[in-house]
Amino acid sequence: MLNFAILGAGSIARVMATTINKMNSSGNNIVKLAAVASRSLDKSKLFASEFNIEKAYGSYDELYNDPSIDLVYIATPHNFHYEQCKSCLQHKKNVLCEKPFTVNVKQAKELLDMAAEKKLFITEGIWTRYQPMRRIIDDEIKSGIIGHPMMVTANLGYNMTRKERLLKPELAGGALLDVGIYALNFANMILGDPDEVDSSCIKNASGVDMSNSVTFTYKDTAKMAVLCSSALCVSDRFGMIHGSEGFIMVENINNPQSLKVFDKAYNLIKEIKAPEQLTGFEYEVEESAKAIKIGEIQCSSMPHEKILYMMNLMDSIRAQMGIKYPFE
Numbered sequence: 551m552l553n554f555a556i557l558g559a560g561s562i563a564r565v566m567a568t569t570i571n572k573m574n575s576s577g578n579n580i581v582k583l584a585a586v587a588s589r590s591l592d593k594s595k596l597f598a599s600e601f602n603i604e605k606a607y608g609s610y611d612e613l614y615n616d617p618s619i620d621l622v623y624i625a626t627p628h629n630f631h632y633e634q635c636k637s638c639l640q641h642k643k644n645v646l647c648e649k650p651f652t653v654n655v656k657q658a659k660e661l662l663d664m665a666a667e668k669k670l671f672i673t674e675g676i677w678t679r680y681q682p683m684r685r686i687i688d689d690e691i692k693s694g695i696i697g698h699p700m701m702v703t704a705n706l707g708y709n710m711t712r713k714e715r716l717l718k719p720e721l722a723g724g725a726l727l728d729v730g731i732y733a734l735n736f737a738n739m740i741l742g743d744p745d746e747v748d749s750s751c752i753k754n755a756s757g758v759d760m761s762n763s764v765t766f767t768y769k770d771t772a773k774m775a776v777l778c779s780s781a782l783c784v785s786d787r788f789g790m791i792h793g794s795e796g797f798i799m800v801e802n803i804n805n806p807q808s809l810k811v812f813d814k815a816y817n818l819i820k821e822i823k824a825p826e827q828l829t830g831f832e833y834e835v836e837e838s839a840k841a842i843k844i845g846e847i848q849c850s851s852m853p854h855e856k857i858l859y860m861m862n863l864m865d866s867i868r869a870q871m872g873i874k875y876p877f878e
């Protein structure tokens with residue numbers, strides 16, 4: 551049983567704590583909730599009592615200095631990931647860091663190099679890469695049921711106009727790094743790395759993207775992906791895979807719940823539901839814990855090379871959109 555700790559007692563931390571409690575109650579004891587750390591001891595104690603966590607720390611430093619912790623889950627706004635992952639590695643802790651892994655590729659490379667040098671495990675918790683629906687979607691495409699997949703369209707948007715971390719450049723705000731990342735990963739998992747990328751966006755008064763569109767082109771194979779994300783509106787969250795003989799509709803690219811296959815006459819010919827989930831976060835926890843147990847420093851579902859690729863991709867999209875964070 552690995553000792554799992556949560557750094558930052560915010561909203562996604564609650565989902566992770568629920569996940570681990572559910573894993574344990576269903577008999578999966580690969581990790582146990584050993585500690586939570588918050589900048590506020592009161593908040594940390596409240597969180598620990600709600601989720602039945604052994605230790606509640608009122609500072610992140612106390613967590614870094616606890617030698618019993620095997621794996622730290624970083625659950626803070628994007629701009630803090632780099633420093634907090636670095637501190638974990640410096641204190642010999644393995645790390646599962648929320649998406650986006652860091653703010654840019656430079657930070658990501660430094661962390662991955664440090665993990666390799668120290669032989670510690672680190673990964674990005676982009677949950678859709680670890681979920682079984684990824685393989686199910688792949689298998690459907692490989693079966694040839696829609697012919698050749700030629701065009702992917704996907705979107706993800708929520709009204710997040712009241713979420714501080716989305717709006718502020720100093721918190722690495724914007725739709726791209728927060729929700730656009732799911733559309734980019736969706737297309738990348740299906741079509742691979744594009745030859746060209748074009749993008750545009752609408753910015754808020756502070757200069758971060760509130761809505762954006764990104765187009766991938768694959769020159770040799772004539773494939774395309776058209777992706778959009780927004781912090782201003784509720785989107786249908788569909789991911790569509792258009793093929794030469796039909797198409798696949800994936801419901802909710804931010805945690806796929808089902809896929810529907812249609813033929814070229816628009817008849818629904820197949821529907822597959824996602825396997826029942828605890829919360830959808832159990833897969834990344836399980837894969838991380840298994841990797842640590844066998845001495846791996848990365849997960850096969852999101853190898854370090856792919857983390858770097860995706861961070862570099864988002865850097866280049868931000869460069870096209872003219873978005874630079876104040877600390878860059």
Ligand SMILES: NC(=O)c1ccc[n+]([C@@H]2O[C@H](COP(=O)([O-])OP(=O)(O)OC[C@H]3O[C@@H](n4cnc5c(N)ncnc54)[C@H](OP(=O)(O)O)[C@@H]3O)[C@@H](O)[C@H]2O)c1
Nearest residue numbers: 558559560561562563588589590625626627628648649650
């Ligand atoms: N995988 C998913 O589906 C998913 C969903 C939502 C979010 N996320 C990711 O999870 C991360 C956290 O998101 P969230 O919605 O949970 O964030 P949040 O609730 O706004 O903040 C999480 C915690 O970070 C610390 N924090 C927040 N604002 C801070 C500030 N201005 N200065 C210093 N510390 C601050 C706080 O920890 P303490 O006060 O406890 O110290 C807070 O409780 C983000 O990177 C996001 O992309 C992932």
